[in-house]
């Protein structure tokens with residue numbers, strides 16, 4: 450009898466083990482498939498770029514000819530694979546499939562890194578817009594489920610949950626540190642978005658912590674400042690970034706401040722953060738943009754095609770980039786393009802034509818339209834002055850300034866900053882884009898120290914393109930040029946006092 454029960458138990462254990470092992474096996478298989486799949490997409494893009502001899506490790510988009518960016522001639526891929534192989538779509542989605550690379554911190558060791566400011570756009574999110582008749586995809590927003598196939602997210606989840614940290618000092622003390630619902634709601638950061646910023650943080654952490662030792666491992670909470678706009682997607686992007694950035698993530702060591710405006714103007718700077726003259730310029734720029742799209746037959750044709758597919762009136766179609774915003778969730782998450790009730794779907798050509806028109810109009814309206822340029826200079830002025838002020842504090846040996854500042858914002862923050870600095874390529878900033886401003890010193894003689902800046906966008910060194918850096922030495926721009934730029938960039942608009950100008954009569 451006893452003997453018999455032992456047998457049953459052994460058989461039972463054996464069966465459980467086999468079930469468990471096959472489960473693990475299938476899990477791994479799925480994980481590997483997913484990995485292979487994203488690697489194969491990436492390889493295809495690289496192969497395709499190699500084929501045209503345009504590839505380098507930063508995926509230099511600006512080197513591609515105007516039509517190559519939208520080209521899709523990879524034959525052996527199925528429809529969804531093909532979509533992410535289109536360089537323009539790949540660039541916008543910015544899939545987190547490999548470590549981030551870039552030239553941040555690539556400066557010769559006789560210099561000393563003193564301070565870094567980083568502006569990020571939040572990571573991948575669900576669409577902000579909706580359109581009647583155009584279905585939106587359901588995207589998984591449960592970190593535990595997402596962790597099953599992604600070890601980065603798994604480690605992130607366990608670290609964040611494990612400590613259940615939520616510090617009392619923070620402006621965001623009751624905010625969720627990561628999205629945690631079965632499906633994402635609108636405008637919500639996704640697992641992909643978290644992953645993108647973990648990778649950004651790891652890359653910059655390697656450059657600034659490991660390579661430059663900007664901060665010692667026992668840095669104090671005053672050494673780092675994090676600012677975020679008041680949206681869950683920007684706050685959670687900042688958390689993911691700092692998790693990747695810090696050698697040991699600890700929320701209690703972070704000061705996280707809320708920015709009540711999209712442009713990181715802080716009232717303590719003495720500037721007015723609401724500027725009616727800037728708003729006026731923005732309105733004029735928006736009017737110009739809507740005229741531009743009304744005048745364009747290509748634009749209007751696309752609106753008609755979309756209205757036909759999704760059984761609605763052209764007047765019910767939101768602006769084109771809002772439609773792209775909805776459809777790109779399908780592309781970035783590798784779903785098929787959205788279909789109408791009758792099963793008729795948007796096709797690849799339509800999507801590519803939408804992007805051609807968006808890029809074309811964006812180039813004109815962001816880099817050639819003087820009212821948008823004026824808006825950019827005005828709205829980013831307080832931010833630029835603050836950065837320069839903190840750098841000046843380093844020069845004056847004032848220790849009470851942070852060495853690393855992260856600003857977690859939006860495309861509408863990134864674009865005017867790039868435009869004001871004179872380095873915008875006119876393209877809609879990709880998810881998880883980053884702008885890095887590095888501040889260096891160099892000891893010349895015992896009494897003389899020189900200061901320099903360097904500016905990089907998505908890992909590309911833009912310093913030589915800065916219109917205000919008349920001379921670039923060893924890849925660095927003299928700090929005085931930067932100061933001079935900030936002191937004078939509003940002169941063309943006859944601004945003598947920013948605050949007074951903002952409230953001056955509009956005619």
Ligand SMILES: *[C@@H]1O[C@H](CO)[C@@H](O)[C@H](O)[C@H]1NC(C)=O
Nearest residue numbers: 664665666667668669670672
């Ligand atoms: C960090 O540690 C070093 C020595 O390991 C010490 O000299 C320094 O003062 C410490 N800094 C802080 C902020 O505690």
Ligand SMILES: *[C@@H]1O[C@H](CO)[C@@H](O)[C@H](O)[C@H]1NC(C)=O
Nearest residue numbers: 737738739740741742743744
């Ligand atoms: C739109 O077309 C009208 C008439 O051809 C032209 O006067 C106007 O400048 C155009 N506007 C833009 C923004 O292209």
Ligand SMILES: *[C@@H]1O[C@H](CO)[C@@H](O)[C@H](O)[C@H]1NC(C)=O
Nearest residue numbers: 745747748805806809810813
């Ligand atoms: C780009 O814009 C210019 C000027 O508005 C226009 O002539 C051209 O047809 C546009 N191209 C596309 C692809 O929309």
Ligand SMILES: *[C@@H]1O[C@H](CO)[C@@H](O)[C@H](O)[C@H]1NC(C)=O
Nearest residue numbers: 838839842845847848849850
């Ligand atoms: C140092 O910087 C802090 C913060 O910006 C400021 O309050 C203080 O007045 C500065 N001290 C000097 C001596 O400049």
Ligand SMILES: *[C@@H]1O[C@H](CO)[C@@H](O)[C@H](O)[C@H]1NC(C)=O
Nearest residue numbers: 819823939940941942943944
């Ligand atoms: C700035 O002022 C000068 C002289 O008063 C004037 O000629 C010029 O048109 C003004 N510029 C702007 C952009 O208002």
